[in-house]
Amino acid sequence: MNKEHPNIEVLKRLDLTNLVASTEVIAEDFVWHYFNPELPDLEGDYFGLSGLMDFFKKLSDLTTGTFKINPLSITPMGDEIVVVHVKDTMLLKGNQMEVDAVVVWSIFDGLIKEAWDIPAVRTATVIKS
DSSP states (O other): OOOOOHHHHHHHTOOTTOGGGGGGGEEEEEEEEEOOTTOTTTOEEEEHHHHHHHHHHHHHHHTTTOOEEEEEEEEEETTTEEEEEEEEEEEETTEEEEEEEEEEEEEETTEEEEEEEEEOGGGOEEEEO
8 A cells, every 4th residue: 555645745734725724734934936927917926824825815816716726636756846737727817718737846844845836828728708
């Protein structure tokens, strides 16, 4: 029987819909890096739990509350890195969209220290407009 990687267990305790409930897995000096030249008002670095909450609040406002994360795969890389492939869905600028993205998580001593959110902006799909 294979035991799940401990860093995957940490990520499973992260609730992006209720970040306050996830304080025990987010490091105080956590940094969220968001790369998306198509959304320059959202692109940048967000610091700590409050920064992460601010990012998702801005994203929710931008997508009128329609943003959803659909995880497709999760792969640990060694003892620190976990790569998650997701397909995000949202209503953006009047268009229903799907966007593939990867999030690279750095987890150390049971705490999420840093994350890089990288959407595939060139292949985003408009489902309907």
